[in-house]
Amino acid sequence: MIKVKLLFTGYLKNKYLSDTVELNYEKPVRVFAVLRDAKISPGDVWIVKVGSSIVKEDYLLTRSSEVKLFPIIGGG
Amino acid sequence: MPFAYTGNILHVDLTLKKYWVEHPEENFYRTYWGGRAVGLYYMLKEMRPKTDPLSSENLLIFAPSVITGTPAPAIPRYTVCAKSPLTGAQGEAEAGGWWGPELKKAGFDAIIIKGASTNPIYLWIKDGKVEIKDATHLWGKETKIVQKIIREQLGDEKIRITQIGPAGENLVRFANIVNELKHFNGRNGLGAVMGSKKLKAIAVRGSKTLKIYDQEKVRKVTKQITERIMVNPLSRDLRELGTPSVVRSFYELGCLSSYNWTTGYFKEGENLTAETLNQTILKKTVGCYACPIRCKRVVEVDESDIKVDPLYGGPEYETIISLGSICGISDLKYIAKANELCNKYTMDTISAGMVIAFAMQCYQEGLLTKKDTEGIELTFGNKEAMLKMIEKIAYRELGLGDLLAQGSYIAAQRIGKGATNFIHQVKGQEIPMHDPRVKTGVGLQYALADYGADHMKAAHDPFFKDKDSVGIKEMKGLGILEPVSPTGIGVKKVALFKLLDIYWTVFDILGVCDFGYVPRSVGTMEELLEIIRSATGWRTTWFELMKVGERSINMAHIFNLREGFTSQDDTLPEVFYQNFQGGPLDGQGAINREDFRKAIRLRYELMGWDADTGIPSYGKLIELGLDWLKDEVKDKND
Numbered sequence: 001m002i003k004v005k006l007l008f009t010g011y012l013k014n015k016y017l018s019d020t021v022e023l024n025y026e027k028p029v030r031v032f033a034v035l036r037d038a039k040i041s042p043g044d045v046w047i048v049k050v051g052s053s054i055v056k057e058d059y060l061l062t063r064s065s066e067v068k069l070f071p072i073i074g075g076g
Numbered sequence: 077m078p079f080a081y082t083g084n085i086l087h088v089d090l091t092l093k094k095y096w097v098e099h100p101e102e103n104f105y106r107t108y109w110g111g112r113a114v115g116l117y118y119m120l121k122e123m124r125p126k127t128d129p130l131s132s133e134n135l136l137i138f139a140p141s142v143i144t145g146t147p148a149p150a151i152p153r154y155t156v157c158a159k160s161p162l163t164g165a166q167g168e169a170e171a172g173g174w175w176g177p178e179l180k181k182a183g184f185d186a187i188i189i190k191g192a193s194t195n196p197i198y199l200w201i202k203d204g205k206v207e208i209k210d211a212t213h214l215w216g217k218e219t220k221i222v223q224k225i226i227r228e229q230l231g232d233e234k235i236r237i238t239q240i241g242p243a244g245e246n247l248v249r250f251a252n253i254v255n256e257l258k259h260f261n262g263r264n265g266l267g268a269v270m271g272s273k274k275l276k277a278i279a280v281r282g283s284k285t286l287k288i289y290d291q292e293k294v295r296k297v298t299k300q301i302t303e304r305i306m307v308n309p310l311s312r313d314l315r316e317l318g319t320p321s322v323v324r325s326f327y328e329l330g331c332l333s334s335y336n337w338t339t340g341y342f343k344e345g346e347n348l349t350a351e352t353l354n355q356t357i358l359k360k361t362v363g364c365y366a367c368p369i370r371c372k373r374v375v376e377v378d379e380s381d382i383k384v385d386p387l388y389g390g391p392e393y394e395t396i397i398s399l400g401s402i403c404g405i406s407d408l409k410y411i412a413k414a415n416e417l418c419n420k421y422t423m424d425t426i427s428a429g430m431v432i433a434f435a436m437q438c439y440q441e442g443l444l445t446k447k448d449t450e451g452i453e454l455t456f457g458n459k460e461a462m463l464k465m466i467e468k469i470a471y472r473e474l475g476l477g478d479l480l481a482q483g484s485y486i487a488a489q490r491i492g493k494g495a496t497n498f499i500h501q502v503k504g505q506e507i508p509m510h511d512p513r514v515k516t517g518v519g520l521q522y523a524l525a526d527y528g529a530d531h532m533k534a535a536h537d538p539f540f541k542d543k544d545s546v547g548i549k550e551m552k553g554l555g556i557l558e559p560v561s562p563t564g565i566g567v568k569k570v571a572l573f574k575l576l577d578i579y580w581t582v583f584d585i586l587g588v589c590d591f592g593y594v595p596r597s598v599g600t601m602e603e604l605l606e607i608i609r610s611a612t613g614w615r616t617t618w619f620e621l622m623k624v625g626e627r628s629i630n631m632a633h634i635f636n637l638r639e640g641f642t643s644q645d646d647t648l649p650e651v652f653y654q655n656f657q658g659g660p661l662d663g664q665g666a667i668n669r670e671d672f673r674k675a676i677r678l679r680y681e682l683m684g685w686d687a688d689t690g691i692p693s694y695g696k697l698i699e700l701g702l703d704w705l706k707d708e709v710k711d712k713n714d
Contacts, residue, residue: 009328010321011313043544046562047329054329054660070325071313072538072545074596 001026003064004034010071012044031067032057046072079289080611081105081142085114086184086206088199090273091132091191095206097184106614107701110141110185111585112168113628115157118188119166120631120705125638129161129265130247130272132192138179138238138278139187141587145180145286145365146611148298149305149599150592152177152365155261155584159639161272162249162265162427162483163504163528166635169252169266170532170584171238172364173259178236181282189273198239198277200230203284211276216242218420219257220387226279239277240267241422243470247271248481250427250506254419258372258389259364262424263505264527265483289613297603297610302368304598310546311597314371315361317350319393324349326397330659331511334401335456336433337500337651340511341659344406348396357412359386369591375412384412388419394531397509398429403436404456414462421470430506431480431487432465437498443491448476500649502529503641510536512652513665516565517573520675523646524577526632532590534576537562537569539595547595553618554579554601565671570678581625627700629683630692634708643690646676 002025013019021038031048035041035057047070048055061067083105085098108114115137127133140154154176160167179187183204196211214222219241227235236255244251244267251267252260261267270276288294305311313321326332327345334342346352357377363370373390377383391399391411399414400406418425438444439454446453452461468477479487485504488495500507505528512519521533539547542559560569583590586608593599601618608616636645648667655666677687684696691712697703 009324010317011309014312014316015309041542041544043542043546043549046538046541047325049328049660052660068328070329072541073322073325074536074539074590 001064002029002061004029004061005066006034006038006040007066007068009068010073012040012069012071015044016040028060028062030057031055031059031061034061034067040069044071045069077287078102078105079287079613080146081185082180082183084184084204086187086201088187088189088206088208089191090189090193090197090208090275093193093208095208105142105185107624107627109585109624110144111139111155111170111587112157112581112632113585113624114139114186115155115168116166116628116631116635119157119159120635122190123159126640127159129159129164129167129269132190132273134159134269134272136189136266136269136273136275137186138189140176140180140185141585142185143608143611144587145177146288146294146607147366148294148607148611149301150364150367150369150589150597151587151607152367153584153587153589154179155587156253156266158266158269160264160266160505160527161247161268164639165503165528165641166526166632167264167266167269168527168584169261169263170587171253171255171259171261172367172589173255174365175236175238175255175259175280176587177365178280178282180286181284182280183282183284187278189275192272193274196274196276198226198275198279200279202281214276215245218242219254219422220385220420222277223257226277230279232281235279235281237277237279239422240270241420241470243421243423244268244271245276246470246472246481248423248469248472249483249486250424250431252422252424254422257387258419260419260424263426263530265424267422288611290610293610294607297606301592301599301603305368308598311369314369314591314597317354318361318371318373320348320350320353320373320391320396322393323396324351326511328660329514330656330661331514331665332401333397333509333511335404336402336437336498337649338437339658340656340661342401342406345401347406347408348400348411353390353396353408357384357408358390362389364589367589367592369597371591377409377412379409382409382413384409384416388416391415391425394509395425395429398426399462400429402429402433402509403462405459405462407459410459410463414466417463417466417470421466423466423470426508427483427506428466428469430500431469431484432462434484434487434498435465435476435480438491438495441498443493443495444476450475500651502647502649503527503645505529507649512648513563513656513667514661515562516667517562517569517576519648519652519667519672520570520573520679521577523648523672523676524679526629526636532580534573534580535590535595540572545595550594550600554622565667565675567678570675571682574679574682578622578625578629581629582621585624585628623700627702630696630700630702631705633685633690633692634705637691637712638708643676643680643688646690648672
């Protein structure tokens with residue numbers, strides 16, 4: 001069993017009304033599939049971080065992981 | 077009968093102590109609309125090339141727009157224009173707050189100031205009447221005191237005042253202009269131009285109501301935008317966390333500008349986040365005229381060793397980084413204090429932080445000594461030293477304070493010994509706190525901005541990264557159909573940022589806040605267009621508005637060409653052609669120099685400019701109704 005814990009930052013918390021979402025998978029899964037299953041629009045997510053590494057959305061999660069999602073952001 | 081604008085442009089000659097009012101035709105307003113476009117019109121018509129920015133020959137222009145003062149959301153802004161003493165280029169800076177709308181209610185669409193007074197003065201404008209008043213008693217005073225005195229003397233607490241503090245009077249090249257103590261025309265050193273004219277303040281008060289073509293339609297669109305702003309996650313984020321909301325992402329990603337840009341990794345980044353600010357020093361949030369977002373922070377510190385006055389607002393993202401991690405400082409209370417000092421003296425916090433960080437690196441590398449700093453241990457992380465340096469710069473204390481008041485570009489030339497390796501600027505203006513290595517479109521804008529590196533010259537890349545991103549979903553009406561990678565620098569990125577540059581230039585001209593409308597917020601392009609149409613009665617289109625934006629970009633570009641700027645000035649600081657050092661992005665990120673140069677050349681071509689020289693073609697000038705500028709490019713195109 002692979003447990004994937006999505007951690008929201010910034011306005012993603014407001015949009016998805018939660019700080020975290022947890023999903024379980026029987027086999028390795030790519031980040032974009034997790035986003036799809038959690039009903040998170042890739043259009044809202046700028047950067048994905050697994051552990052201390054920045055990864056692309058096709059990154060394969062092979063074991064239980066915390067996946068931190070950073071929102072699209074602009075200037076100011 | 078004009079709707080939404082007054083039809084009056086005030087001209088003031090401070091040398092002659094005279095003023096008069098111009099009444100341009102409707103077509104003038106429909107060609108230039110306001111802000112930088114109006115400013116550049118007068119700068120190109122009336123200012124001689126190579127004018128000394130701090131001489132009486134420089135113009136100083138305050139320009140809201142035809143729709144400023146309309147009671148619609150997030151349209152409070154106005155522009156100040158002049159030739160910049162920091163860059164020697166076309167200078168401009170926009171500010172929110174309340175002053176712009178009040179000027180309109182007082183009866184004027186813009187103020188064009190020329191000449192210089194020999195003694196300190198301020199302008200008092202009330203319902204179409206103008207007085208040039210003595211300001212000897214205000215000269216040398218901080219902004220809070222000046223605001224209080226003027227309001228007491230004129231007997232009206234609701235007077236709106238734009239002014240300079242001691243840094244402007246002392247001609248610090250990055251002095252800014254403030255209204256209501258906390259809303260800034262921040263960049264380009266326009267406060268020094270005001271100081272050179274001995275113009276301490278402009279106080280305005282108006283009781284006139286702007287005539288709106290279709291008040292009910294404006295009210296209806298305002299209501300629908302406001303309702304969405306209150307619940308939309310992006311707008312909520314701005315209201316609850318303000319611009320510092322982006323600190324967390326940059327810190328955790330390792331692209332938080334730190335230690336004078338030597339790394340993007342700042343170990344104490346958590347101390348600088350919006351969440352920490354909210355939990356420690358936030359007092360309240362405030363907003364600008366007719367804006368429901370209320371993104372501005374007001375902070376207060378009242379401790380035995382440090383106090384921060386809430387009247388001066390609070391630090392924005394740019395300030396937290398430029399007076400924080402860029403200087404190696406992670407104490408929000410000291411950053412807030414530094415912000416307060418810059419605000420009361422009227423100094424741009426980005427440039428102030430950057431020149432201090434530059435000096436810190438020079439000190440650590442042995443280019444400056446304790447003798448130069450008069451005993452100050454000017455090392456990264458020394459927060460007391462930072463506060464002392466702000467004072468020295470604002471008052472141009474002999475030695476390092478006076479040197480750094482010239483900006484980092486001039487200071488580095490004078491220090492020599494390789495100090496230019498430690499400055500990060502475009503056209504002489506210190507770069508803002510967004511790293512182009514993770515947002516290459518921002519880098520294009522840094523390089524191309526006529527007034528030097530600026531982070532508000534176009535919406536940022538992440539809004540266009542995916543087909544479901546807000547920029548792609550909401551801006552198809554401009555022909556923006558396909559997503560582009562935030563870190564790519566290919567032809568689609570270049571084409572996208574040509575449009576985004578023009579789009580936000582339209583915002584600047586109209587006084588529209590970027591935080592009110594797509595892609596940064598919820599007001600749609602259609603709603604903004606409806607507001608403009610309903611306010612003015614003009615059946616305008618986005619086609620016409622984009623031409624207005626493009627026209628002003630060409631005007632600014634021509635202004636710079638005649639000042640001697642060339643395509644060689646449209647470049648990035650060296651640091652962005654290198655990989656990140658340390659943190660999650662270690663060893664990655666360098667922008668390919670050749671790809672970037674190709675991107676600049678392509679952008680010139682897309683603008684109708686020569687790919688090598690960046691000089692606009694005669695045809696482009698005709699297309700934009702700028703044939704009156706053809707002689708400015710004739711010799712260069714031959």
